[in-house]
Amino acid sequence: MYEYRKLTIEQKAELVEYRLSQGYPPHSPPHEVRDKQFYLLTVACYEHKCHINTASRRQQLLDIIFNKFCASGEQQRSAEALTTNLRICAWVILPNHYHLLVQVVNFDVLSDLFRRIHGLVSRQWNIEDNVTKRQIWYRWSDHAIRSERHYYATINYIHYNPVKHGLVKSPYDWVESSVHWYLQVCGRQWLRDCWTEYPVRDYGSDWDNF
Structure with missing residues (x-):
């Protein structure tokens, strides 16, 4: 843009x-690559403005994502949150964009899911801010996961994102992130080993202008 x-x-x-x-x-x-199993999905606010600027909004968006993506409608935050079409494997919600690592069965459902999610929060946030017809979301992009190494590097990239953008000093300090689920289920040593074996390096360094 x-x-x-x-x-x-x-x-x-x-x-x-x-x-x-x-x-x-x-x-x-x-969205040219539609036949892979896993994707990193990235959504940015229009002009990268910080519309997800409070913890309550980030929590609300996360709740809606899991509610819309999960066929059961359950709010459980886990890498086992399944739908008929996808599984959410990792996530982070930041003030002006968010990332999801998902396992996809039917790629074609994603556009409709994002339209429903973004339409719902846009209407509510515009009412809260007393504005009309404000565009909150720009678009979503997808990056197909090519290998096991790419998959785990993507998890690390997602968890490190709040640090990358200078919001916190440690991934564990950011609430709206799946790092806490992995910490609880897999343990801190697993996260450390994953970070060592699959370093982020310059992963995603050219994405901020999309």
């Missing part, structure tokens, strides 16, 4: 024409 704004009117027209000629939406990148 941000690079697009820097283009001239002619360059924008050429880019849109090319995307349409390829059968892509005019502005949003296509």
